């Protein structure tokens with residue numbers, strides 16, 4: 410059964426121009442109701458009410474091109490708790506180096522093509538998770554998520570995005586769960602603030618957080634210095650989702666005023682699109698923002714008793730001060746725990762029907 414046939418029988422999530430089904434690549438095509446449904450299901454896993462084991466007797470491949478603590482551990486534990494078996498693979502380390510480009514002449518350092526890799530894994534595993542970060546070298550190419558897209562193109566089983574160049578939907582689901590749990594249901598004033606970091610980082614987390622917050626109908630404030638704008642096309646999607654859900658999106662360069670009235674403060678650093686392939690230029694440009702763009706107690710006092718969130722790992726006294734990170738307002742550990750429950754909901758949704 411190929412992916413298209415299977416897609417007519419199961420719920421699917423499309424991605425770009427490619428007709429792929431039964432994948433979880435971003436939250437883009439989920440309705441607010443579908444997101445709420447996933448969060449409800451995650452809540453039932455967290456409370457222990459749902460103890461079903463829809464993965465009994467089945468394996469899930471977890472493919473990591475990049476390091477991970479939370480995603481790797483929570484996926485492995487979640488798969489185990491759902492009755493399944495996780496197969497962790499690291500291309501270029503514990504498995505062969507992988508080529509993803511169509512029609513590549515593989516006469517350099519790449520040993521195996523994604524085309525064989527994913528179809529072979531599909532014969533062993535019910536689902537494939539993949540983590541493949543942006544290399545921050547070529548914006549035009551990387552914004553199309555080429556490696557993730559190759560996995561989705563060739564796979565015969567569902568693919569789950571465990572963080573790509575553009576999206577980290579498992580993180581944003583856990584983030585939405587955490588907001589609902591800590592601040593309550595309904596529209597909230599949610600600030601996502603850029604923070605200074607010594608080097609440029611990928612945009613997947615801010616993209617997915619802003620997108621999911623808009624989809625949930627929140628009043629979203631995105632604060633960043635000049636030249637750290639998110640992808641223009643994605644921003645149009647985010648604004649459209651906010652309109653549909655009855656929320657709003659505001660973008661500001663004013664790091665202090667951005668905190669006014671916030672009920673959620675979400676900190677993240679990311680690299681500028683114009684600086685892809687020019688890391689040193691980004692490092693020099695951002696130097697001016699080092700002292701102002703940090704989450705500290707003074708800024709948190711401007712909020713409406715906001716909770717502080719970060720996807721982790723976080724650099725202490727760079728992104729956020731110890732005073733804030735160690736305060737009662739900080740919910741980062743619960744947020745990380747919610748990765749487990751949210752991912753179980755996704756796995757159960759994608760694989761639960763097939764026994």
Ligand code: CP
Nearest residue numbers: 477478479480720721
């Ligand atoms: N937040 C997150 O994805 O953490 P890891 O990179 O440790 O998986």
